[in-house]
Amino acid sequence: MQENDKNSPLRDDEAKKRLQGELASNREEERLLEPSGEDQPEPGSDPQALRTGSTPEGMTPRDVELRTELAQHLGRHLYPVDRDGVVDALREQHAPDRLVExxxxxxxxxxxxxxxxxxxxxxxxxxQRRR
Known part of the structure; x- marks a missing residue:
């Protein structure tokens, strides 16, 4: 038994073409970056840049970055661990080669x-802890 459609096959094909065109144009519009509105804050600095600000006494900003990176890749579940465990964990977490080295x-x-x-x-x- 054949179902009765409201549209003929020809109209279905026309609707499909029209819909595909609309979908394609919507995808192009989504790719274009729009400027932020006047009430929006200005974008901050590069998220990959070295962070500055309050640095603990005895450390440089680079020391803080290295420690943070190591901690992010090693996590808290690892300890106690030896050198080989640290190196293996960094590799498993796809840490940068410089950290593994x-x-x-x-x-x-x-x-x-x-x-x-x-x-x-x-x-x-x-x-450096203050006494």
Missing amino acids: LAGRLPMEKQYANVQEIVRDLGIGTE
Whole structure:
């Protein structure tokens, strides 16, 4: 048994072509960047740029960045860990090669309880506690 459509096959084809044209034009419009409105804040600095601001005593902004990057790739579940565990975890997390190479400089037999100990052994500045 054949169902009764409201449109003929010819009209269906015409509607399909019209709809495809509209969809294509909508996709092009979505790709164009629109300027922000007058009431919108100006975009901030490059998110990949070195962050500055309050830096703990005993550390440079670069030290803070390295420690943060290591901590993000290593997570909290890893500890205690030795050098090979650190290197393996960085590789599993697809960390940048420079971090993997840096971790390869750690002493072989030492166990680390946190990222702060790792950073200290890498010669990266750490906070100096006030007494």
